[in-house]
Amino acid sequence: MKKFWGAALGALMVSGALQAGEVKIGFVSTLSTGGAVIGNDIKKAVDLAMEHIGGKMGDLDVNLMYSDDGFKPETGKQVTDKLVKQDGVDFVAGYIWSHVLLASRKSALDNGKFLISTNAGPGPVAGKLCNKNFFTTSWQNDQGPEAMGEVLNQKGVKSLYIIAPNYAAGKGMVAGVKRTFKGEVLGTDMTKWPTQLDFSAELAKAKASGAEGLFVFYPGKAGGAFMKQYQQSGLKSSLPLYTAFTIDALSLPKFQAAGFTDVIGSQFTGHWDPNLDNAQNKRFVADFKAKYGSYPSPYAAQSYDSIFLIKSAVEAVNGNLEDKDGIRAALEAVNYPSVRGKYTLNTNHIPMQPWYLREVVVGDDGVWTTKIVKTIHEGRADNYAKDCKM
Amino acid sequence: MDYTLLIVQMLNGLQLGLLLFLVASGLTLVFGILDFVNLAHGSIYMVGAFICASLTLWLGNFLLAVVIALPLTGAVGYAIEVLVARRLYDKDHLDHVLGTFGLILVLDTLAHMIWGPAGITVPLPAWLDGQVEIFDGAVIPTFRLLIIAVGLAVAGGLFWLVNYTKLGMLIRAGASNRTMVAALGVDIQTLFALVFALGAMLAGLAGMLIAPITTASIGMGGQIIITAFVVIIIGGIGSMKGAFIAALLVGVIDTMGRSFLDSGFALFMSRDAAETAAPAVSAMMIYILMAAILAFKPQGLFPPKVR
């Protein structure tokens, strides 16, 4: 107790003096619980980005602070409060989970901070809750499944069954695929998130529905569990699987270790792939592999981008962090080397970027990875932009 | 009504129920005989899953891994008994709840540090990885049938152990009268440790059986432990028969809720509302069942005779 108040008073004296020559970035991610699968990959990418920029943005040193949201909206909000009020950060970045972002956004934005989501993109933040200081290096949740809906139409799939987790992102994913898919949706199961990992009842229903395809969204460790059960139920020939954010560089090594060859050839949509041909991506993927021995996930790619995005804004105002308008303008200009290549922002600050159909393949090094099959579209507005009044 | 679907879902419910029974049987043994509330029982289930998963990847053989992992999990249980549980028997239930809540945090964090957050996908031998067509159109994964078979076999074995062996007699006697058993010259401390280890092995076995389906992962214990408690409370603490019946009841109700509740709800609300409300309500059903049973039978379906 004494020690604690001592520390508090100590911090009080230090914070009095203005910290010159430093840009503070609070990075909120999931470092505990099963959600840390994604969080750790993100942290690796951000650490790598820090290395690549030499820990500097212009003349300023970067003070990067990680916080753990514990996979819970409430904790996410608390750590965001702390970053904003106690640590006085200039930028708050990160956020894997849509419900955590929705709970935390006010804490950052009401205090005039820039909030940069590196993954979560629930509908409200793109629409009625959009904010001039909110940016994202990823996408709006519905966009991946919307692209998948188009792929399904092109393939001539007439009917679909959907299984997704019952939380903000799951609902967005379901809405997205329903929006573009022209056939009939024969049933939707929303499962408990993140606790339910046994999908026997849902798979049996999907099979009984007689649908021509099955669409699922299970990020992180649940994705592995789902894929395994899909394979065990022997539905591959009768009920082909289409996914969004379920198969990635995090689950593929586990599948390979378990000899789960069924996953090779699986198709899903994405806005980035380790094989994208641009200098920044080549450097990112090569160095990531060299440093950590695995392919980066899309989550890693987006988070790597976020550091370069912030850097471009800090340099645009010559390190004058008080120049909020200048920083905002620079963030809107998207003038940084992104691993996905060039892209622009819509009026609601959601990227307009190409979406690709990706497929699981055995890489040249024998490691299972992904490649791009084709471009689905070159960049479109999301469904919520019309509700955004900035 | 689609009868094929109904039967497949009954089998899924049976499989879930038997898995729950494996966890609950150990819990009810420890609870009934040692009078010890062990919230960390679920963490032992997780530890069993992880040990087996690591061994499977190392040895390349799932069944061999199970055979080795079982005694190892029993040893973990034995260690927990000696280090922590034994010192708590004399305290009241409140202390048990807290102490084992602490144990959950410790075991889960250790598992996170040792095995990482990603979890381990467990490969199965090809002959277990396929499906069986029970009759026309009713297809079920072979491995789920194996779980049903193992669950039934263990239930039979436990029934035999408790009712027809000397150990079972001591266990039953120890539950109702500790001093008497001690007076007969039985080392009650060792007996209790063995019961605890047996419970750990049962929970571990459940974890090993579920790992090839849902992967071995941190946090899996916290999800099953409360359901297992619901099972033994419904069944009556200490009653093996009660645990068996309650486990099947809970397994079938949970699966049926997930299967048919949304169609039921859709009769009087919009399809979308039904599809989002159904999972939460089906999750609530087992608690409603438990509260309803306790309201009429405050000591569960099969209350222990001597307490």
Next chain:
Amino acid sequence: MLKMNKTGWVTLIGMAALAILPPLLLLNGQAFYMDLATRLVILAIAAVSLNLILGFGGLVSFGHAAFIGLGAYAVGIPAYHSMWGGFDLIASSNGLLHLALAVGVSALFALITGAISLRTKGVYFIMITMAFGQMAFFLFQSLEAYNGDDGLTIDLRSELPFLNLDEPMQLYALSYGSLVLVMLLVRMIVNSRFGVVLQGSKGNAERMVTLGYNPYVYRLTAYVISGAICGYAGFLLGNFTTFISPDMMHWTRSGELMFMVILGGVSTMFGPVLGASIFILLEEVLSSFTTYWHLPFGLMLIGVVLFIRGGLMGLFKGKGE
């Protein structure tokens, strides 16, 4: 000052520290520590309410977090409707309405669930209260209108006469004042004839029956009072966090409340407050050092159960007290 024992001094010093330090920190620009203190004081109210039945009544409720959640949603739901329309009956930002709803709904929930739960004893009671807590948890998960599992952001704080809860200092003053009042209330209840019967039936229910009292009625009354106070804590918590989710009602949260009471010391006045303080501060300090903070935290929990009799307040008890 009158002659006071050690426990009394600890209580006085602790309460004085809670009254003085957080406002000082806020004035020095340490808004975050004010937040921490506010959370601490609000959870202390909940812990004190739990102690009334757990410590003095011997009723181990493992579902008390449900009341916090109900109280918080009693703020969130009317505020949501007053902001976005619909459900005119309760759509309002009137704090007195929120307060009445929080306390009323919690008391009602306590009355119904208590009436059933109190038919059981011992571990069955622990588990049935947990079951009711889980029901509330899943009920709010299924309420799609209020974002289910994702939780609800409260855009408007309760509007109370003379108080502006948007001001951290005033919110803290209200919470702290409430804590003092609740402690006095519990002390009054415990020392009343009602409290004597309640405590008497904890040890020997049969004796109370022979004395002509019906323990069930006393226990149920205590349970309802406890639930209502805990719902009030939820009202404060909702206003403080401005974000509520079903997660607040999860059984692990009920476990944390129990832990606060036991860590501090059951059946003591200041114990739950001390327990809540240590809990919140430890969580804050440990989690800032390592992601794996649950490990030392868990070990400490086990240690407290194994080695400290009567919780931390037990350390301050002199001989013969």
